Amino acid sequence: MGFSTKVGAILAAAGSAVGLGNIWRFPTETGLHGGAAFILIYIIFMLVFGAPIMLAEFTIGRHGQKDVTDSFERMSGGQRGWRLMGLMPVVAGLLVLSYYAVVCGWTLYYAFVAGVDGFGGKTAAQYVSDFQQFSSSPTQPVVWILFIMLATCAVVSFGVKKGIERSAQILMPMLFVCIAILVVCSLSLPGADRGLHFLFHPDFSEIDGSTMLSAMGQAFFSLSVGICCLCTYACYFRKDVNLFHDSLSVAVIDTLVALMAGLIIFPAVYSVPGLQPDAGPSLVFITLPNVFQQVFSGSHLLAYGFSLLFYCLLVIAAVTSSISMLEMVVAYLHEELHWSRPAASVAASAVAMLLATGCSLSFGAWADKTVFGLGMFDLFDFIVAKLLMPLGSFIMCVFLGWVADEKVVRDEVTNGGTLHTVLYPIWLFIIRYIAPIGIILVFIHEIGW
Numbered sequence: 115m116g117f118s119t120k121v122g123a124i125l126a127a128a129g130s131a132v133g134l135g136n137i138w139r140f141p142t143e144t145g146l147h148g149g150a151a152f153i154l155i156y157i158i159f160m161l162v163f164g165a166p167i168m169l170a171e172f173t174i175g176r177h178g179q180k181d182v183t184d185s186f187e188r189m190s191g192g193q194r195g196w197r198l199m200g201l202m203p204v205v206a207g208l209l210v211l212s213y214y215a216v217v218c219g220w221t222l223y224y225a226f227v228a229g230v231d232g233f234g235g236k237t238a239a240q241y242v243s244d245f246q247q248f249s250s251s252p253t254q255p256v257v258w259i260l261f262i263m264l265a266t267c268a269v270v271s272f273g274v275k276k277g278i279e280r281s282a283q284i285l286m287p288m289l290f291v292c293i294a295i296l297v298v299c300s301l302s303l304p305g306a307d308r309g310l311h312f313l314f315h316p317d318f319s320e321i322d323g324s325t326m327l328s329a330m331g332q333a334f335f336s337l338s339v340g341i342c343c344l345c346t347y348a349c350y351f352r353k354d355v356n357l358f359h360d361s362l363s364v365a366v367i368d369t370l371v372a373l374m375a376g377l378i379i380f381p382a383v384y385s386v387p388g389l390q391p392d393a394g395p396s397l398v399f400i401t402l403p404n405v406f407q408q409v410f411s412g413s414h415l416l417a418y419g420f421s422l423l424f425y426c427l428l429v430i431a432a433v434t435s436s437i438s439m440l441e442m443v444v445a446y447l448h449e450e451l452h453w454s455r456p457a458a459s460v461a462a463s464a465v466a467m468l469l470a471t472g473c474s475l476s477f478g479a480w481a482d483k484t485v486f487g488l489g490m491f492d493l494f495d496f497i498v499a500k501l502l503m504p505l506g507s508f509i510m511c512v513f514l515g516w517v518a519d520e521k522v523v524r525d526e527v528t529n530g531g532t533l534h535t536v537l538y539p540i541w542l543f544i545i546r547y548i549a550p551i552g553i554i555l556v557f558i559h560e561i562g563w
């Protein structure tokens with residue numbers, strides 16, 4: 115069961131990469147870490163680590179053609195110990211889905227509010243209190259998370275080709291156009307220049323150990339690399355897919371969407387009295403309804419139509435990413451343990467739903483239950499983005515650069531020596547030296563040595 119077209123493969127990978135990581139997590143992290151300086155480091159990490167490691171994941175997966183467990187064994191030339199890497203997507207997939215689904219649920223709720231015309235006639239302070247009330251409720255968000263989980267489970271049960279490829283093909287371009295319109299709207303708000311200053315005038319005194327790790331974590335999270343998600347998808351890629359081209363395209367699209375999200379959110383932040391860029395995870399949910407109302411204040415219908423369209427597209431972008439998370443777990447249960455796809459999807463979704471409920475409660479009733487000062491939601495995010503993704507990326511670099519047979523790697527990356535033979539040595543150098551050493555240096559910097 116593979117993707118039927120070459121375009122389907124790239125769209126599905128882009129569908130996984132582009133999601134709430136760009137539109138919700140990127141502005142949150144940028145706001146928390148001081149703006150422009152963070153963005154600069156993030157872009158460097160995208161180019162130096164993100165895109166090359168994405169290509170590494172594609173290479174391992176496409177060579178294997180079955181699942182992550184088998185792919186690592188095959189690429190290593192039959193060393194069975196590497197099969198253990200097959201557990202990475204299972205653990206990481208469940209963890210990431212559990213907290214990502216919470217934000218997906220918030221987004222779906224906001225689409226609903228937009229649909230019943232619930233944004234109009236409110237003050238800025240009301241948007242803040244509305245969101246706080248909703249996200250801290252013990253039951254309300256859980257209902258919306260359940261809807262998301264059911265939708266994700268349904269698509270993954272049908273299988274990659276029918277479920278994922280088709281949904282990505284029409285919706286991704288629509289989201290892009292919608293975001294572009296919103297950038298223009300946001301830039302016309304009063305205070306937009308202060309937002310632009312925050313985004314594009316780096317203040318390097320803001321950089322500390324945690325900025326580096328956060329920027330690296332954001333680059334990995336945004337591209338879905340390091341936990342074998344793209345490796346799982348690449349198992350379904352056809353042999354004529356141009357891996358170099360696809361990884362670079364996905365990385366560029368993903369970075370553009372993130373930067374455009376920044377261009378929507380930060381000019382808007384400064385136009386809302388009392389709102390600060392470091393407001394954290396709630397930022398997007400408070401600023402966006404404001405932007406819609408302010409920009410389209412002349413036409414109620416436009417404000418209604420546009421906010422509804424935007425939130426619906428955002429839900430879809432979020433779900434194409436959550437699908438890829440569930441697929442990581444289901445592929446393992448299906449291929450390795452021979453469960454049927456529907457049974458595997460239901461079981462994995464049930465576990466994720468349980469964990470997601472805990473993550474949601476950490477914004478309300480469980481706010482005081484913390485480990486190392488982090489609630490369950492933040493703890494899961496920390497484990498995935500700042501530990502598992504860099505660790506997995508490091509292992510993949512060492513694996514492809516030093517363990518796998520170089521000739522096999524070259525053949526896979528260059529489609530048998532027919533594509534990008536000039537770029538290949540540069541990529542191999544990055545995978546062998548630059549990326550693994552860079553990841554270690556970021557950790558050393560974080561610990562403060």
Ligand code: PFF
Nearest residue numbers: 131133134135136336338343
């Ligand atoms: N890259 C996705 C986003 O930006 O929303 C999130 C994501 C998907 C992370 C899949 C990890 C993953 F395995």
